[in-house]
Amino acid sequence: xxxxxxxxxxxxxxxxxxxxxxxxxxxxxxxxxxxxxxxxxxxxxxxxxxxxxxxxxxxxxxxxxxxxxxxxxxxxxxxxxxxxxxxxxxxxxxxxxxxxxxxxxxxxxxxxxxxxxxxxxxxxxxxxxxxxxxxxxxxxxxxxxxxxxxxxxxxxxxxxxxxxxxxxxxxxxxxxxxxxxxxxxxxxxxxxxxxxxxxxxxxxxxxxxxxxxxxxxxxxxxxxxxxxxxxxxxxxxxxxxxxxxxxxxxxxxxxxxxxxxxxxxxxxxxxxxxxxxxxxxxxxxxxxxxxxxxxxxxxxxxxxxxxxxxxxxxxxxxxxxxxxxxxxxxxxxxxxxxxxxxxxxxxxxxxxxxxxxxxxxxxxxxxxxxxxxxxxxxxxxxxxxxxxxxxxxxxxxxxxxxxxxxxxxxxxxxxxxxxxxxxxxxxxxxxxxxxxxxxxxxxxxxxxxxxxxxxxxxxxxxxxxxxxxxxxxxxxxxxxxxxxxxxxxxxxxxxxxxxxxxxxxxxxxxxxxxxxxxxxxxxxxxxxxxxxxxxxxxxxxxxxxxxxxxxxxxxxxxxxxxxxxxxxxxxxxxxxxxxxxxxxxxxxxxxxxxxxxxxxxxxxxxxxxxxxxxxxxxxxxxxxxxxxxxxxxxxxxxxxxxxxxxxxxxxxxxxxxxxxxxxxxxxxxxxxxxxxxxxxxxxxxxxxxxxxxxxxxxxxxxxxxxxxxxxxxxxxxxxxxxxxxxxxxxxxxxxxxxxxxxxx
Numbered sequence: 001x002x003x004x005x006x007x008x009x010x011x012x013x014x015x016x017x018x019x020x021x022x023x024x025x026x027x028x029x030x031x032x033x034x035x036x037x038x039x040x041x042x043x044x045x046x047x048x049x050x051x052x053x054x055x056x057x058x059x060x061x062x063x064x065x066x067x068x069x070x071x072x073x074x075x076x077x078x079x080x081x082x083x084x085x086x087x088x089x090x091x092x093x094x095x096x097x098x099x100x101x102x103x104x105x106x107x108x109x110x111x112x113x114x115x116x117x118x119x120x121x122x123x124x125x126x127x128x129x130x131x132x133x134x135x136x137x138x139x140x141x142x143x144x145x146x147x148x149x150x151x152x153x154x155x156x157x158x159x160x161x162x163x164x165x166x167x168x169x170x171x172x173x174x175x176x177x178x179x180x181x182x183x184x185x186x187x188x189x190x191x192x193x194x195x196x197x198x199x200x201x202x203x204x205x206x207x208x209x210x211x212x213x214x215x216x217x218x219x220x221x222x223x224x225x226x227x228x229x230x231x232x233x234x235x236x237x238x239x240x241x242x243x244x245x246x247x248x249x250x251x252x253x254x255x256x257x258x259x260x261x262x263x264x265x266x267x268x269x270x271x272x273x274x275x276x277x278x279x280x281x282x283x284x285x286x287x288x289x290x291x292x293x294x295x296x297x298x299x300x301x302x303x304x305x306x307x308x309x310x311x312x313x314x315x316x317x318x319x320x321x322x323x324x325x326x327x328x329x330x331x332x333x334x335x336x337x338x339x340x341x342x343x344x345x346x347x348x349x350x351x352x353x354x355x356x357x358x359x360x361x362x363x364x365x366x367x368x369x370x371x372x373x374x375x376x377x378x379x380x381x382x383x384x385x386x387x388x389x390x391x392x393x394x395x396x397x398x399x400x401x402x403x404x405x406x407x408x409x410x411x412x413x414x415x416x417x418x419x420x421x422x423x424x425x426x427x428x429x430x431x432x433x434x435x436x437x438x439x440x441x442x443x444x445x446x447x448x449x450x451x452x453x454x455x456x457x458x459x460x461x462x463x464x465x466x467x468x469x470x471x472x473x474x475x476x477x478x479x480x481x482x483x484x485x486x487x488x489x490x491x492x493x494x495x496x497x498x499x500x501x502x503x504x505x506x507x508x509x510x511x512x513x514x515x516x517x518x519x520x521x522x523x524x525x526x527x528x529x530x531x532x533x534x535x536x537x538x539x540x541x542x543x544x545x546x547x548x549x550x551x552x553x554x555x556x557x558x559x560x561x562x563x564x565x566x567x568x569x570x571x572x573x574x575x576x577x578x579x580x581x582x583x584x585x586x587x588x589x590x591x592x593x594x595x596x597x598x599x600x601x602x603x604x605x606x607x608x609x610x611x612x613x614x615x616x617x618x619x620x621x622x623x624x625x626x627x628x629x630x631x632x633x634x635x636x637x638x639x640x641x642x643x644x645x646x647x648x649x650x651x652x653x654x655x656x657x658x659x660x661x662x663x664x665x666x667x668x669x670x671x672x673x674x675x676x677x678x679x680x681x682x683x684x685x686x687x688x689x690x691x692x693x694x695x696x697x698x699x700x701x702x703x704x705x706x707x708x709x710x711x712x713x714x715x716x717x718x719x720x721x722x723x724x725x726x727x728x729x730x731x732x733x734x735x736x737x738x739x740x741x742x743x744x
Contacts, residue, residue, distance in 0.1 A: 008032075010081050012040055012088070019096075028091055037091040038076065042084055066128055071121030073141070073151045092149050098137035101203060108238065111203045114140075116267050117148035118196060123260035125150075126189040133187065135195035136176045137202060174215045175208045179251050182219045190253040193263065197248025197256075204241070205233035209249060223251070225595045226562055229570040235351050239574065240269070243567075250563060288409040289326035289352040292316045294337045295369070296359040308360040309334070310436030311369070311398065315356070318402050320544035320575075321509070325411050328352055329546040329576035330443075335609065347376030350577060354382065356405060367391050371401050373408055382408045392429055427464065434460035435470050442477055445581075447486045447645060453477045468506035468513075475500035475516035482714070483523060485649045485684045489712040493524035511545040514538030522555055523714045526741045531555055546575035550585050558717045559743070562593050580609045584616045592721045596623045614644040618653055626723055630661045648674060652687035659694030667694060684708070686715035693724050702733050709737060716741045 007014050012029040018039065019026040026041045065075040074090040097114070100106070118140060125132060132139075134152060141149040174182075178194035181187055201209045209227030212218035230237045230245060244266050250256045257263040292315050297308040313330050320327040328350045336346055343355050358371040367390070373383040383404050387397045405411075438456030441449045454477045460470040475496045482492030497520045503513035518534030521527045535552035542548065553568035569582075569589045576582040587602035603620050606613070617640035624633035634657040641650040655670030671691050677683050685707035692700040708715050719725055719734065720743040728734050738744045 009084065009086075010079060012038065014040075031088070037093075039073075039089050039091045040079075040086045041089065042086045066130065067125055069121050069124040071117045071148045071150060072124065073149050092141040092143060092151075094141050094143040094147075094149070096138050097140035097142055097148075097199075097203075100142055101137055101206060105206065105234075106203055108204075108236070108241070111200070112241075112267060113146070114142070114148050114203070115196075115200055116264065118150060118199075119260050119264045119267060121148065121150045122189075122192055122196065123264065126192070126260060131187060131189055132192050132195075133181070134173055134176070135192055135199060136173045137199060140199070174218045175210065177219070177222065178253070179223050180253060182222055188253070189259065190256050193248050193257050193260070194253075196263075197245050200245050200248065201227070201230060204230050204237055204245070207233055225598075226566050226590070226593050228598060229566075229573075231570070231574060239571070240266075242570070246563070246567060255563070287324055287326050288354070288411055289328075290319065290354045290356060290405065290409065291328040291333045291346065291350045291352045292319070292356045293346070293358075294334045295357075295371075298359050299362045301362075304360070304362050306437050306440035307362065307433070309337075310439055311360060311394070312356075312358070313439060314398060314436075315402055315405075317545075318398070319405065321542045322406070322411055323543055325406075325409065325544070326352065326575070327544050329579055329582070331546075331579035331581065332576045335578045343374050343376050343379055351574075352376065354409065356401075358401075362391070365391050367394060367397075369394075369397050369401075371404075373405060394429065394432070431460040431464040431467055431470070434463065435467065435473065438470070438473050438477075442473065442480075445480075447481070447484075447647075450477050450480055450484075450486065466506055468503050469510060471499045471503035471506065472510045472513040472516065475503060475513055475520075479516045479519045479523075483519060485647070485686070485714070486682075488682050488684075489524050489714070493520045493712075496520045497524075509541045511538040511542035511548050514541065515545075515548040515551050518555065519551055522558070523717055524712050526712075526716070528555075528559065528742050544575060546572045546579065546582060549575070550582055553585065553589065557589060557592050557721060560721050562589075565589055566593075578609060580606060580613055580616070583609065584613065584619065587616075588619050591619060591623050591626075592723075594626075594723070596627050599623050612639075612643045614640040614647075614650060617643070618650060621653070621657065622723070625657070625660070630657070633657050634661050648677060648681070648683045648687050651677075652690040655691045656694035659691065659696075664695070667691065684713050684715075685711050686713040689715060690724075698728070701728070705734075705737060709740065717743075719743055 011031065011033045013032055015028045015030060015037075017025060018028050025043075026039055029038050029040050030036075031038045065078075068074070073092065076088040076090070078085070078087050080086075118135075122132065122135070132150070135150075139150065139152045141151055143149065176195040176198045178187065178191040181191050181194075198209060201207070210218055210221040210225065212221050227249065230242055244263070248256055248263070257266075292312050295308040295312045297305050299308075312333075316327055316330050316333065319325060320329075332350055346355060347353065353376050355374045355376060356371060357374065358369060361368040366388070369387045369389075371385055371387075372381055374380070375382055385400070385404065387393075387400070389397060434456045438453040438460065440453075441456060442453035443449075454474055457470045457473040457477070461467050461474075464470075478492045478496035478499065481487040482489045482496065486492075496516050500513045500517035500520070503510050504517070507513075514534045514537045518531040518538065521531035521534060525531075532552075532555065535548060535555060538545065538548040539552065549568045549572035553565045553572060556562075556565035556568060566589065569586050572582050573579075573586050583602060583606035587599045587606060590596070590599035590602060593599075600620070600623055603616060603623070606616050607620075610616070617636045621633040621636040621640065624630070624636065634654075637650070637654045637657040641647070641654045644650040651670055652674060655667045655674075658664075658670065659667035671688075674683055674687055674691070685704050688704040689701060689708055692704060705716075716737070719729075719738045719741070725734065735744065
């Protein structure tokens with residue numbers, strides 16, 4: 001090993017050590033012949049005696065010397081002297097990207113500029129069939145002129161070079177290793193794309209996507225877990241860039257970018273975000289964004305609350321159809337109802353730049369509506385108007401407010417969107433009132449609230465038989481009654497299907513109807529192909545509707561299509577950041593993905609919104625169950641049942657936790673309660689499956705699974721992914737059941 005004290009070797013005068021890695025020590029030196037500074041890299045003495053390591057060192061020189069590109073460190077020569085072997089390369093006067101990341105958060109445009117340089121350098125290497133295999137932040141240098149230099153091709157693999165194969169297969173740095181690399185499988189250029197994706201994730205967030213306390217834990221995470229969205233760490237990240245990194249980090253190489261040219265194309269588009277914004281062709285970062293707060297009811301009558309809420313929600317539903325406008329979902333916007341919060345605080349929590357607030361005063365046949373569009377950054381009004389009209393003018397008021405927002409935010413509408421805006425979903429004010437009442441009751445999400453919503457929607461349709469969105473409301477409500485086990489599937493889903501089809505027949509642009517149809521198609525009919533078609537149609541007609549993305553994510557989860565589900569539930573969360581159900585669904589995604597600590601983190605966010613939301617409490621109990629914390633699971637199961645209107649589903653869950661905790665007497669007592677209740681109310685067969693899973697009675701488990709199949713209980717959709725079925729998933733009878741419902 002070279003003595004760090006200054007010495008000369010051949011015609012290189014050693015000045016100082018500048019770096020050290022697993023494959024060599026790097027010194028700054030002066031080339032006394034050419035009178036220039038160079039970097040020379042020596043093998044450590046512990047490695048230099050190993051013939052295989054020396055071979056790999058020569059391979060580094062061979063690979064890197066073949067490359068000539070401004071973003072790749074130039075190799076001058078390979079030398080040997082006094083039993084020392086070293087590479088002579090250009091000296092980079094700059095810092096490692098690793099240190100740059102540590103110093104301060106990087107700006108998006110800065111990251112894109114660096115990413116494009118890295119991609120261009122790798123592209124040249126890949127064209128010469130050279131794979132780096134160790135892309136990481138410490139192998140990227142940034143010069144004082146902000147030029148990227150890719151270093152250390154010491155782990156490079158040259159296509160067709162048999163020497164590489166003999167030198168081992170799991171070379172690389174653990175945090176950045178691709179799944180195929182960790183398994184010692186053959187790798188190609190796509191493994192560099194994965195490592196590059198990890199690096200980009202680190203540049204955007206300061207964190208690694210896959211973590212662990214030791215190497216094997218990191219490897220497990222890489223192979224089995226799904227990384228948190230970058231927006232969890234950096235809310236300002238454009239959606240397009242989130243998508244790019246997600247695609248780079250697909251566990252299946254065939255789903256990643258297949259070459260650097262594809263990646264460079266997308267990065268360049270993302271890099272033009274600011275230019276495109278000036279041309280009003282926004283992609284993501286600077287896309288106009290708005291939250292429409294619930295209008296204050298200043299009528300003095302509590303009954304009019306549904307009207308003021310409904311007016312704001314109707315504007316939200318209209319604006320969310322615009323592709324180039326981010327509209328925060330109703331649940332998040334309405335979370336500030338009756339709360340004191342300034343516009344800057346609201347804007348920060350909802351990640352929007354503008355807010356619409358207003359008030360409604362109804363008096364006999366007259367109405368006064370005040371609306372104000374506010375700039376979040378400075379609190380100034382962008383627009384304000386007061387309307388004093390008769391009640392029949394409410395539709396034109398909505399239209400004027402909507403158009404004012406579109407104009408002030410400088411949003412361009414495509415022709416088909418303008419056409420949809422021109423459609424008048426209702427002409428009769430009484431029908432509109434009944435529809436708003438229906439939506440108000442549905443938002444309660446209780447059994448009685450959902451049933452009342454159906455009654456209101458039906459009243460609206462009696463007045464106006466072609467009221468498309470009222471049919472969509474009926475479809476959503478009936479599908480919810482079936483999905484939440486409030487009604488037998490045969491009594492709810494067929495009605496949902498009929499209403500959804502009627503709504504679509506009247507107006508094909510209603511995402512609510514397509515979503516409800518998709519839900520019924522897979523949970524009741526087990527027609528997965530048709531369901532996916534409906535969800536995708538719902539997304540197409542209204543890309544800003546968070547519910548359709550959330551519903552589609554659940555559909556994908558049932559099929560174990562986790563990466564796609566992650567994309568959809570992440571997008572739903574972006575649209576509905578403070579939504580109780582959206583945050584709960586995000587946590588449950590991680591639960592079914594077996595990422596229990598991440599699931600708890602997301603569930604805790606949802607608890608801050610509503611600590612008594614019983615589906616959330618039930619899901620947290622499932623996580624504690626899987627972590628072996630049965631006392632905590634049982635405690636939460638009790639809370640969930642107590643707050644669930646004594647729902648049979650949560651009673652069965654409570655019985656299950658008693659059973660697995662060793663309290664068989666309590667479990668059997670609950671079993672008898674369910675049997676007794678089934679004589680006078682609907683108790684799903686799925687509840688008995690749950691209890692017998694806890695009691696570990698295989699005969700009864702499959703007996704009630706057969707009953708659930710006959711009943712078409714939504715439970716059947718979970719057979720492929722729910723952890724409770726892991727222990728019997730290889731049993732022939734369960735395999736047959738999964739095949740029957742289309743899960744295999």
